[in-house]
Amino acid sequence: ERAGDPDYDYRLGIAALDSGKPNEAIFALERVLAVKPDHLQARAEIARAYLATGETATSKQEFETVKQQDPPKEVSATIQKFLDAIEKATAGERTTVRGYLEAAVGADSNVNSATGSSQVAIPAFGGAIATLSANGVKLDDSYAGAAGGFNVRHPFSPEWAVFGGVNFNQRINSSHDIFDTKGLDGNLGVSLTKGDDSYSAALQLSNFEVDNNRYRDATGLTAQWMRSLDNSSQVSVYLQYSELRYPGQNVRDADRTVLGAAYARALGGAYAPVVYVGGYAGEEAEKQANVAYLGHQLIGARAGGEMSINPKMKLFGSASLESRDYGGQEPLFLVSRGDTQADLRVGASYIPVPGWTITPQLSYTRNDSNIVINDYDRTVFSISLRRDFN
Secondary structure, eight states: OOTTOHHHHHHHHHHHHHTTOHHHHHHHHHHHHHHOTTOHHHHHHHHHHHHHTTOHHHHHHHHHHHHTTOOOHHHHHHHHHHHHHHHHHHHTTSOEEEEEEEEEEEEESOTTOOOSOSEEEEGGGTTEEEEOOGGGSOOOEEEEEEEEEEEEEEESSSSEEEEEEEEEEEEEESSOGGGOEEEEEEEEEEEEEETTEEEEEEEEEEEEEETTEEEEEEEEEEEEEEEEEETTEEEEEEEEEEEEEOTTOGGGOEEEEEEEEEEEEEOOSTTOOEEEEEEEEEEEEEOSTTOGGGOEEEEEEEEEEEEEEETTEEEEEEEEEEEEEEEEEOTTTOSEEEEEEEEEEEEEEEOSSTTEEEEEEEEEEEEEESSGGGOEEEEEEEEEEEEEEO
């Protein structure tokens, strides 16, 4: 009888678990851990056994204990998949509240998203040269920012749940404070999960301020369908509708409609990469008469991904391209405006301790326009510290 021998009990536990006998596996692996509490392989296997018996809370605790010991990245990625599955399964059984606070500092090469040209020709005035004000030309600055928010999800049946959230953000520039911004948004919706399919619909409200003055208010609806194709990939389709209102600038009011689709896949293997692609199309329809040049049709595409360097650090990146064709002749420049905007973003996220994330990132925007005052580029570097509350 070799019961009590850690090596024997470990092999016995693995055999029992692989043959569909998780309770026997637990007994054997408990004997291993009683003698060798630092036996990470045994702890990971007993976590699997607890999960197989439905003891999700104990399973989660054991998986987290193993992950905190900095196992090889392949093991850590596998454990994270189990933890994600546990979270997904248990989230549907209880009300969940999550929140965050974030502080950031950064440098922005173009805080006002303006052209770099200080003088422009105005075709409507026979090509006369106009000199733009200092605030109408590209301005660089450093800044500090803060953000925070919370989200609540409450299931009222195994399939149905209501959810909602509020988020805020503020950015304060060091020198050009007339371009300081604030944002506040909220959402309230309902979701339905049936097998591999998830459906959601939500009401969304937002307010955006520049220099402490209301700049834009938005009220909208979003509907989404998402399907899990397998354990590592999913596809989604969404429809967004927003009423954009500009207090004091009613001529700019518009209704925005966007239809899009996306695909995401976890590739597995070394570094556990995740990639996604998406595309969308829509329009912003002007509300006022005789201002067709303010409305536009749009089409765009996005791609991105992330990879785990180790259990505490991920690298991420994304790219997007959007084309906008405006509906009428611009009265000063006597052409129909056309823009093509490209955005690139790269960065890293580092978790020094659970709940805290440090994120340095670099973004670049290039808006190529046939109207010079709308033609610009912008580079932003920032580093943020975020605290998540679960």
